Amino acid sequence: MVLELLSNAVLIIGLFFVFLAMLGLARLPDVYNRLHTTTKIGTLGAFSVMLSILLKVGFSPMGVKAITVALFILITSPVAAHMISRAAHRHGVGLCKESVIDEYGKACESACSINERE
Amino acid sequence: MNLLEYSLIFMVISFIPCLYRVIKGPTIPDRVVALDAMTTVIVVMLGIYSFVKESVFFMDVALVLAVISFVGTVTIAKYLDEGVVF
Amino acid sequence: MKRYIAYSAILGLVWCFVHGTVNVNNFILGVLIAPFIIRPFKTLFPFDQDFSFANAIKKIPAQIKFLYVLIVEIIKANIMVAKIVLQPKIDIKPGIIAVPIDSKTDLGITAIANTITLTPGTLTIDVSDDRSILYVHAIDATDPEGVAQSIKDDLEKYTMEAFE
Numbered sequence: 001m002v003l004e005l006l007s008n009a010v011l012i013i014g015l016f017f018v019f020l021a022m023l024g025l026a027r028l029p030d031v032y033n034r035l036h037t038t039t040k041i042g043t044l045g046a047f048s049v050m051l052s053i054l055l056k057v058g059f060s061p062m063g064v065k066a067i068t069v070a071l072f073i074l075i076t077s078p079v080a081a082h083m084i085s086r087a088a089h090r091h092g093v094g095l096c097k098e099s100v101i102d103e104y105g106k107a108c109e110s111a112c113s114i115n116e117r118e
Numbered sequence: 119m120n121l122l123e124y125s126l127i128f129m130v131i132s133f134i135p136c137l138y139r140v141i142k143g144p145t146i147p148d149r150v151v152a153l154d155a156m157t158t159v160i161v162v163m164l165g166i167y168s169f170v171k172e173s174v175f176f177m178d179v180a181l182v183l184a185v186i187s188f189v190g191t192v193t194i195a196k197y198l199d200e201g202v203v204f
Numbered sequence: 205m206k207r208y209i210a211y212s213a214i215l216g217l218v219w220c221f222v223h224g225t226v227n228v229n230n231f232i233l234g235v236l237i238a239p240f241i242i243r244p245f246k247t248l249f250p251f252d253q254d255f256s257f258a259n260a261i262k263k264i265p266a267q268i269k270f271l272y273v274l275i276v277e278i279i280k281a282n283i284m285v286a287k288i289v290l291q292p293k294i295d296i297k298p299g300i301i302a303v304p305i306d307s308k309t310d311l312g313i314t315a316i317a318n319t320i321t322l323t324p325g326t327l328t329i330d331v332s333d334d335r336s337i338l339y340v341h342a343i344d345a346t347d348p349e350g351v352a353q354s355i356k357d358d359l360e361k362y363t364m365e366a367f368e
Contacts, residue, residue: 011122017282018159022135022155031145034139036285041289045158049166061174069161077158080191083191084147086199091198101301107339
């Protein structure tokens, strides 16, 4: 009984976090800020839903596979976010107009100018 | 209607911002990020559906979809970055 | 050879989890298949370095402590970003800042970069060519030194203990 209540609570928290991630995807201003929401909140939302399925069914094949999916998402989503943000910056997608500092752009420009001089 | 079926409807609602971003997104990376987020939603839906239908095979589909999403995102990122995939 | 055994054990466990039932038969089958997976991807692993089981086991308490820190940080990160998304008017000052790091090995740099991505308000973008600076996108970049200092104090100490 306690376990069922706990798993329902975790399920509702997870679904709410996934919904917030998608809402942030629509609301925030540029690619990098959108990546913040989808990697952090989306990952924890998916992890919570899979954890609640594990709590509902126990260590049956379904529960073990659910926790495998959750761990896989937890490990790979930062890597995908890093790859896509680096590609976006090199592809020429600028930061939004609220940004205050861009040290990576400066470093890239100085590296390019050194290469041109040589 | 129990909690899990309501939660499937809720996931379909959270699909709408993703579709908006895929259609409108001003740049290519925006669309890639939105597609990646869409895959997360589908994986969550498949997990819940697997529990509703009491069939373990939908969880296999979820695992394969998570793998394909990761590989696809990395491939598109590498193509945007360097112009070649391998 | 020792590395083959260690990675085979890990891949055997992964095979058990993917198959869905964790028992001895599946584990042995996974261990027997694993060398055929490791051999083609040998260049990805540091096979030229020394490896000892004693060191690997000695690091496990530090890794469990790191996992605890990571879970606390992930929950803090989610509450912070959720607050930002739920604001009626979005008011953020993002920016990319350079963070110097002390990690030297590939595994250490990967661990610190992934940890930064999962922790509050920061997202790793790139590592510089001499592997001493990480470029981090922060959602609140009004205080670059503060962000760099908090990464160094809160996270890098634990990843250095756990993975180097």
